[in-house]
Amino acid sequence: MRMLLIHSDYLEYEVKDKALKKPEEISEEQKRGRLEEVLAVFVSVEKVDEQNPEEVVEKAVAEIKDVASQVKAQNIFVYPFAHLSSELASPDVALEILKTIEEKLKEEGFNVKRAPFGYYKAFKLSCKGHPLAELSRTVVPGEARKE
Numbered sequence: 001m002r003m004l005l006i007h008s009d010y011l012e013y014e015v016k017d018k019a020l021k022k023p024e025e026i027s028e029e030q031k032r033g034r035l036e037e038v039l040a041v042f043v044s045v046e047k048v049d050e051q052n053p054e055e056v057v058e059k060a061v062a063e064i065k066d067v068a069s070q071v072k073a074q075n076i077f078v079y080p081f082a083h084l085s086s087e088l089a090s091p092d093v094a095l096e097i098l099k100t101i102e103e104k105l106k107e108e109g110f111n112v113k114r115a116p117f118g119y120y121k122a123f124k125l126s127c128k129g130h131p132l133a134e135l136s137r138t139v140v141p142g143e144a145r146k147e
């Protein structure tokens with residue numbers, strides 16, 4: 001899994017079009033979203049993550065918590081983003097992993113939104129620009145090797 005973490009004044013998105021034949025079913029309300037003072041986490045779930053989804057979720061949540069505590073962010077935006085890797089996991093596995101990351105972060109007390117899965121989306125982001133405002137993390141299951 002590849003993550004790009006951007007500490008932002010706000011992130012807002014608007015769903016535009018289907019990017020998959022069967023995108024995640026969403027309500028009218030989910031077609032737009034915005035969070036202020038947010039740690040935006042753009043996530044590409046990778047093929048290697050299919051070897052142990054539970055473990056990669058644990059590792060991703062730990063990394064996100066670590067960055068959130070460093071930048072003192074209480075709001076987290078989990079944003080499916082298929083552009084950080086050329087070895088993507090299947091959509092079904094990716095969606096399950098992203099939903100579980102969202103759930104676990106909520107259990108940890110964060111205010112979490114997750115952008116809809118399987119769509120083209122317009123988005124606006126205002127990066128804060130401090131030294132820790134732009135970070136990337138890669139997590140893989142267990143002993144899996146990252147080429």
Ligand SMILES: C[C@@H](O)[C@H](N)C(=O)N[C@H]1[C@@H](O)[C@H](n2cnc3c(N)ncnc32)O[C@@H]1CO
Pocket residue numbers: 019020043044045046080081082083088089090091094116117118119120121
């Ligand atoms: C398109 C661009 O504007 C938008 N931002 C987009 O990326 N849409 C992606 C994700 O929402 C989701 N998706 C599919 N597979 C994956 C995966 N392995 N990991 C993460 N997301 C995935 O399905 C869409 C098409 O790949």
